[in-house]
Amino acid sequence: MERVTTNTLGARKSLMEMVNRSGPVNHCSPWLSSCIVFFSFSLLVFLLYGSTASAILTLWRTSTFSHGFLIVPICIYLVWKRRDRLRLLKPTPAFWAVPVLILLALGWLLGHLAAINVAQQFCFVAMILVNAWGVFGTDVARAMLMPLTFGLFAVPFGEAFVPKLQDFSAWSAVGMLDFFGIPVLLEGRFITVPSGKWEVAEACSGIRFVTASLAVGFLFAGLLYKTWTRRVAFFAASVVVPILANAVRVFGIILLAYLSGNRIAVGVDHILYGWLFFTIVMGLLLLVGGWWGEKPERKSESTAAPTAVSQETGASTASLQSSGGPTILFACMAFFIVGLAPASARFVWGSASQSMPFQLLAPVATRPFQSSDTGSFGWKPKFLAPNAELTQFYQTGMQPVELYVAYYASEQPDVKLVSSANALFDRSLWWRTKEDEVSVSVEGRRFQVRETFIRSPLRSLVVWTWYWVDGQYTSSDRVATLLLVKARLLRDQRGAAIFAIATPDQPDVPAIGVLRDFLDHVSLRETMRLRATAAHPN
DSSP states (O other), rough: OHHHHHHHHHHHHHHHHHHHHHHOSSSHHHHEEEEEHHHHHHHHHHHTTTHHHHHHHHHHTSSSSSHHHHHHHHHHHHHHHTHHHHHHOOOOTTTTTTHHHHHHHHHHHHHHTTTTTHHHHHHHHHHHHHHHHHHOOOHHHTHHHHHHHHHHGGGGOOOOHHHHHHHHHHHHHHHHHTTOOOOEEEETEEEEEEEEEEEGGGGGSHHHHHHHHHHHHHHHHHHHEEEEEEEEHHHHHHHHHHHHHHHHHHHHHHHHHHHHHHHSSSSTHHHHHHHHHHHHHHHHHHHHHHHHHHOOOOOOHHHHHHHHHHHHHHHHHHHHHOSSSSHHHHHHHHHHHHHHHHHHHHHHHTSSOOOOOOOOOOOOOOTEEEEEEEOOOOOOBBBSSSSSEEEEEETTOOOOEEEEEEOOOOOOOOOOOSSTOOOOOOOTTEEEEEEEEEEEETEEEEEEEEEEEEOOOOOOEEEEEEEEEEEEEEOHHHHHHHHHOOOEEETOOEEEEEEEEEEOOTTOHHHHHHHHHHTBBHHHHHHHHHHHHHHHHO
């Protein structure tokens, strides 16, 4: 053991003598200049994409994404833990980051045109992380791979999965209640048992626990495991376990309330029991993950020391050749790229003509349908900031039909045509019992509409909804978003709209047949053409 230590000390002494003969070396200069460039770039991105950064901070203040405030400090800590390894490397610009920055800037622009907040936020965060790769180089980025990847969890994502999580939790809870012989009825996301009715609301979807579990699972897997197989397996478990646990939580709350006659797990109690349950589940997950951890590999000092000496020799030699020219060149290219996207957005919106005040005209219906002054069903969709809205009633025999149109002008930025915040009905008055898709034909064009069955204490309705974008009809959120981006890029002036028609669901009158018949006797195309003429008379 003494001989090995002596050899190591001798090698280090020879290394220092070689460095001293080579002259003084400024080790801080490459890192200092690279850090200045990186932080200057980050500040520029915050200034150019201020609205996106503000949207992220706003979401961090919500209970669902409050863990976002911890992401940046944890990333800094992970980088600090790697300081000894990073000290042996020399920052060298990686120009392969340039095409990635171009794609991210383009992605932000498309997300901005389509008003997809999560796309804008992802591209914004990714620009900063990719710039770290470009400024410090591939070797440094590889050493900082975990903190850089972990930084993506700063993006508030997951809201699009809330409806699916609600449905899964409701279906699973009903299945478990039925297995234990408890009478249960599922209507949409409402679960009815003899002791009362429960709703699997958005807050009960488990999205808060899933997003936090993903961040913790990624961090835990990266720090504890060395092999990718175990890392991926534990990260997958951090996704699946909270989803299954939330279904068990919903089942447990309903079961406790049923067995106790609604004395336990009602009101605020079910929230407290839920968080207590999730804490236990997360603790068990981490406990099992720690038990499954890998034993650290033990390397002998004789093999580790030459490697360190070799790295130090390489770092010392490379630092002699350091130059700020490539870093400055990359910085100029990066600054130009990230500034191009918001400038393009301002050009698109600035070149659009100002919208004139207008009023939507009610579509003309032919017999047996005619316009009616029938009172409202007590139903009205709530869509975000449309330029114009229309509600019109029609009658055929004793069966009324209500038409709703929300129109968005082409000149309006941040159009929320497709948004999880749009509501087809007031959830305090109505609840969804069923949802499906139906193929229909309107003026010779065949497409799918979204069919939703809703109920209130007074009546049941069947509602069909679809989008009108770029002169085309569709019920798909994705297709509508793509058509909206296309219309924005081509500066289409027709705008976009959301259509909804509703009729009472009665046992003696087939509501689906009434809605089909209505679409065969109404002229939607002429209405949208008249609207365009009213808004742009020239």
